Amino acid sequence: MTSDQLITQNTITHFFQDLQDRICQALVDTDRAVGPQLTPDFREDTWQRPGGGGGRSRTLSGGNVIEKGGVGFSAVHGEATEATLRSLNLTEPAQFFATGVSIVIHPHSPMVPIIHMNVRYFEMSSGHSWFGGGIDLTPHYVVAEDAHWFHQQLKTVCDRHDPAYYDRFKPWADDYFYIPHRQETRGIGGIFFDYLKPDSPAHKADLFAFVQDVGNAFAPIYTHFMRQNQSIPYGEREKQWQFQRRGRYVEFNLVWDRGTKFGLETNGRTESILMSMPPQANWTYDFRPEAGSREEETLGLLKKGNNWAN
């Protein structure tokens, strides 16, 4: 697509819907290739939003690598809420349109990281429009080499579009995926961006090309970790640590994640919003890893400002 083509709602919607298809296929193919004894299945639910539009929620379970995963697509529209109008300084009623793809994958193995990806586009009848999204990784055990590789992939995507993007979107992810009440980041971050507003049709095409690249980067990145980490041995101790870390994932999503909170408070489709929940999470009062353990080392790395790409 060249920069001077007109990017319409339909163009973006069709890209996102196709992205969902391609990602699901890549996940299933890799899950089968890595361990052919189980055949994972996607369950698909298509749903209508009472106020306008709908979506297609796909959930994967029973895989060799993936224990519980959700890949959601939606394209919804309707009357903008009071809060949206206020945030845009609009005094008249307006219509909104929003489309996007959201993914969270929880693997069986604590040696394979949890991943989250979101790409989205928002448009108002008043003419305002913007893109948002990001990819972030939550390893149960942080491995510096993997963190470096992951951030390098994201930096490469960013650099193709704007040399300033990575340095802007990487700290944004550190700030967004932060759990204040634990003083921990959710994982090793990644990139996060929002309100990328086009100021011309050509700029809109550029922003869309970037968002497409982010979406397309998901499958190669995560299938790399599926293949590379699936065979790493682990035992009961690592499983217990995984359950504790998943507890933190739940705490972040339910207490701090703006998207989850907004969805639950505005009567969104609960099962689609909570596709991000892990299959099992544990809480132990005041759990502290042993001094000098790999678990303690991981906790020490769940901080903002690590320059993983270097």
Add this chain to the structure above:
Amino acid sequence: MTSDQLITQNTITHFFQDLQDRICQALVDTDRAVGPQLTPDFREDTWQRPGGGGGRSRTLSGGNVIEKGGVGFSAVHGEATEATLRSLNLTEPAQFFATGVSIVIHPHSPMVPIIHMNVRYFEMSSGHSWFGGGIDLTPHYVVAEDAHWFHQQLKTVCDRHDPAYYDRFKPWADDYFYIPHRQETRGIGGIFFDYLKPDSPAHKADLFAFVQDVGNAFAPIYTHFMRQNQSIPYGEREKQWQFQRRGRYVEFNLVWDRGTKFGLETNGRTESILMSMPPQANWTYDFRPEAGSREEETLGLLKKGNNWAN
């Protein structure tokens, strides 16, 4: 205590601290009596609040009946937050004092209910003061007979103090312990009350006597269920249902419970606030119980407005 005695901060604090002791003793004694093979232990953490005051958090684990429980006491004071001052229409800085006991018990057996109790007192240097609290029950399987007995106990406590209390505080619990995004109540409710403001020393003594009665009702009520339900047989199906219901408990506490949210957002002691988390919770996409099953029957009873006391 007669109604014309002066109720001071110290009187209330000492009652709450002693209540924590007595409840812990009753829980441990009953847990041992019901199944003497395990000796449950309370771990005690005393903590100081940087801004003033502190608390004593006790957590029980490894019991015969109780899998994970927390019984917290705190008495804290300091500068009131802007939000508190605003809610009281105060324009000058003021000091607050708050003390209370909070309990959540998660049993091993899905046939024994989860219980929550809180009693609290709040006072401002401006002269404002109030009591709050309540007890509510979250059975994994709702049994009408047990629900009736539980609400009768609470109604009896209420009726001793004011014949209007139960009819006021029972719906308040229905409204408070509600999960809008699931359109379910958390459990079978109970009583909930807040901002009970004394308008005279005698009234304060009356309100305190009621709050004492609520606190004292906890141990007899819960130890009744511990003894009665512990020996009811169950299998893997009931355990899986318990894990799903605990997921709902997590959702309520992290998304909707004002106390939890306030604590986490204002830099409270995280481990004490999250003592309410279950030892293990599971999420399954779009989990639906079989038609005609006991699980489905329970879902049908998790509604506001059930007249359990009748």
